[in-house]
Amino acid sequence: MARQEAKKDVVIVGLGWTGAIMGIELAQEGLEIVALERGHDQNTVPNFQYPNMIDELKYGVRLKMMQKPSQQTVTVRRNEGETALPYRSLGSFLPGNGVGGAGTHWNGLNWRPQAEEMRLRSYIAENWGEQIIPEDMTIGDYPVTYDELEPFFARFERVAGISGTAGNIKGELREGGNPFEGWRSEDYPMPAMPSTWDGVKFAEAAKAAGYHPFPSPGGIASRAYVNEYGMQMGPCNHCGFCERYGCFQYSKSSPQTAILDRLKQYPNFSYRTESEVLRVEMAADGKTATGVTYFDEKAGEEVFQPADIVILATYQLNNVHLMLLSGIGQPYDARTGEGVTGKNYGYQMNGGVTMFFKDEHFNPFIGTGANGFCIDDFGMNNIDYGAEGFIGGAYWRSGQTNGQPIRSMPLPSGTPTWGAGWKRAVGEWYGHAMSIGAHGSCMSYATNHLDLDPTYTDRHGRPLMRMTFNWNANDIRQTQFMKSKMEPLAQSMNPDLMQSSFKKEGAQYDVRPYQTTHNTGGHIMSATPDTGAVNRYSQAWDKHNVFALGAGNFVQNTQYNPTGLVGGLAYWTAHAIRTQYLSNPRPLV
Amino acid sequence: MTDLPGFPSRRSFLKASAAGVAISGFALAATAQPAPPIQLDQYQPVFFTDAEWAFVLAATARLIPSDGDGPGAIEAGVPVFIDRELTGDFGTAVDWYMQGPHNAAADPLLGWQTPLTPAQIYREAIPAVNAWCEQTHGAIFADLAPDQQDTVLTAMQEGEVELAPEIRDFFKILLQNTKEGYFADPIYGGNAGMAAWAYIGFPGARAAYKEWVGRHNIAYPLGPVSISGDRA
Ligand SMILES: Cc1cc2nc3c(=O)[nH]c(=O)nc-3n(C[C@H](O)[C@H](O)[C@H](O)COP(=O)(O)OP(=O)(O)OC[C@H]3O[C@@H](n4cnc5c(N)ncnc54)[C@H](O)[C@@H]3O)c2cc1C
Ligand code: SF4
DSSP, X not given: OOEEOOOEEEEEEOOXXXXXXXXXXXXXXXXXXXXXXXXXXXXXXXXXXXXXXXXXXXXXXXXXTBOOTTTSOEEEESSTTSOOEEOOSOOSOOOBOSTTGGGTTSOOBOOOOOHHHHBHHHHHHHHTOGGGSOTTBOOOXXXXXXXXXXXXXXXXXXXXXXXXXXXXXXXXXXXXXXXXXXXXXXXXXXXXXXXXXXXXXXXXXXXXXXXXXXXXXXXXXXXXXXXXXXXXXXXXXXXXXXXXXXXTTSOBOOHIXXXXXXXXXXXXXXXXXXXXXXXXXXXXXXXXXXEEEEXXXXXXXXXXXXXXXXXXXXXXXXXXXXXXXXXXXXXXXXXXXOOOBTEEEEOOEEEEEEEEOTTOOOOXXXXXXXXXXXXXXXXXXXXXXXXXXXXXXXXXXXXXXXXXXXXXXXXXXXXXXXXXXXXXXXXXXXXXXXXXXXXXXXXXXXXXXXXXXXXXXXXXXXXXXXXXXXXXXXXXXXXXXXXXXXXXXXXXXXXXXEEEEOOOTTOOOOSSSOOOSXXXXXXXXOSSXXXXXXXXXXXXXXXXXXXXXXXXXOSSOOSSOSHHHHHHHHHHHHHHIIIIITTSOSOOO | OOOOTTSOOHHHHHHHSTTGGGHHHHHHHHTSOOXXXXXXXXXXXXXXXXXXXXXXXXXXXXXXXXXXXXXXXXXXXXXXHHHHXXXXXXXXXXXXXXXXXOOTTSOGGGOOOOSSOHHHHHHHHHHHHHHHHHHHHSSOGGGSOHHHHHHHHHHHHTTOSOOOGGGTTHHHHHHHHHHHHHHSOGGGSOSGGGHHHHHHTOXXXXXXXXXXXXXXXXXXXXXXXXXXXXXX
């Protein structure tokens, strides 16, 4: 028999970005809340402090801040015909672990989606006709619009402390910002960060080519900042140990710098670490959840935590896994297209060009996770899908994030990978290269989905989640289009040498190299219960007291990094619970 | 190297920054004595047997040779680094999902699929490579001439040294660990004296560059510092 804890009003599963947001918003309602986090507790001091955090081997290579596959992982196959095998050591994506989640060790690149991305199917139908959408491409419209979400995007940006230059305030275009972005009700809370030489060089070349460069928007403080919860940030010093690391400076937006210390002051909020939730428990009628069962690592036993509201905030992959294990939403069947949970798994299609300038000094160790300049001239709302033959887009960015030499050592192609030639080359080329990246869209397809693995189990005996994912021709055409535009721009900068890296036709998904931790979909939002697992308020269609947050809600991934939309949706959901659900718990749609 | 001319010292910069709480830790570290470099011939391996140690010394010496500018793997202490890593979390794969069934011969794109840990791969692969060397070159790897060793390493990299699927990635792992030991912080036993960082111009754990962000296209002048507060 599982031990039973005292009942709470709300149990929050996972204490990363979305868990922290829900915690503080619902704590203000006076509700009794407990958050359960499977990882360890961590804070800026002592966990992220200088100089121990400045350790490439431990955090950059051995990934000590990340989810441990020995605790939880997925299996991967590229198609139905293949036997899925476990993702045994981390490569392609790096889910977070511990208090703060991936929100502690992200890059901080913070974007809103384009209004067009939120209603993609209609946007395509209106401009080119739905017939240009391939049969197996399962893109749709979000059941919530950009305009409805705008105040919540702005709220997340204020809380997280985002630096940037606005391009569109209430429809009025601003010089120096992104002219193609959705409208903003207000400017960024902090001015943009200064850029290193690579970003500035790129911006100059882009401008000369007639494009519209603007500073990368990031959760990196450009000056001292205090947010609405009284949480303080200090200016970033470009330490170059940002992505994969906790910030020792209180400069990177994270649950730790933006929310948690304030949240912990609420007497009605508490949290337990090393508490891995195993499943959501259901009432006899199957219409609501009664709480969650978790494994208490310290006691070595299962515990039942009863609660009136269950918030799933465990990151996209873990949320979908818990929903499949707990019977929330009918599992998606790729053969029939029926079912909802596990549907529309999405990722990101990226590529880039590296340029070598033997007489220039880039000092690559000077950087932030969101350094440099971007252009959005090839974004989703700037491409003629009918003429180009693909649906998608990408934003481009140049700005070094780190010069950590184990991982960040671009060398001209053809350089030996070891021996005297390699040694000479690292001495010759370190610090003399820069790159431009295209961060591109990846559409949703009937074939890319998540379900439970028939063979492999975790340490509790639960089936692992199985990911079926491969690259699709449409998205390869997108990245090849970016290549055709980026190479001439790079060439115009007159590098001594340059090389490209874009996926080619027939490319298979490779789990080994890091790509992005932008896993999306699986519990997508929908207008009707038969097309997605949650409604427009992230509320499970079939269990009205279960809310699932995070990028699992994405109908299709955006061309941007996901967290601006994740944070906006979390505030939107919190608002709906506060203003509509608490007074009368029921399905909100 | 000293602090930047005309700029506040590293220490006063930290004091003025948001990382105030980290000051005491830094000050302590800054006064620590540099750790004496590890003498390879006196080092007692904790993981490797004598035969394995001889292989690793010989192989890493070819992967990053000592001649030319910059330290070689031997001067950097790379074999010590690898020896230590193999007894730790990495060598024993504690963080990884190691449950079966295993399909070691799977498409490499699906990642680590061997049932073996990195430490076990070294243990099984070194004798296999030595046997291949004896068969094709008449001596174990460590006893071959440097150019023959290079030929063997090239053959391993190109998959011409037939290894069982369970250990097929040995060369990749060895090369990766060699580069890690060359460039990781010296606390792990490699990168002795931070010479590999000094060679390429990486300032190590300085992690504070606010004053240099806008100095475009001007080489950063300061040498590296390490986590334990050493300077080079
Ligand atoms: C290396 C890296 C770089 C990134 N860079 C960017 C970027 O530049 N821009 C951007 O927009 N996004 C970026 N991201 C993504 C970003 O971090 C996520 O979008 C964001 O953190 C998601 O918030 P979340 O609350 O859904 O998940 P998280 O913040 O990860 O929080 C989930 C929490 O739930 C816990 N948990 C999981 N399962 C359980 C369970 N069963 N029981 C209890 N607790 C559980 C986890 O341990 C974790 O603490 C990056 C991610 C990584 C890893
Ligand atoms: S680059 Fe800036 S925000 Fe990022 S970890 Fe370093 S100091 Fe913090």
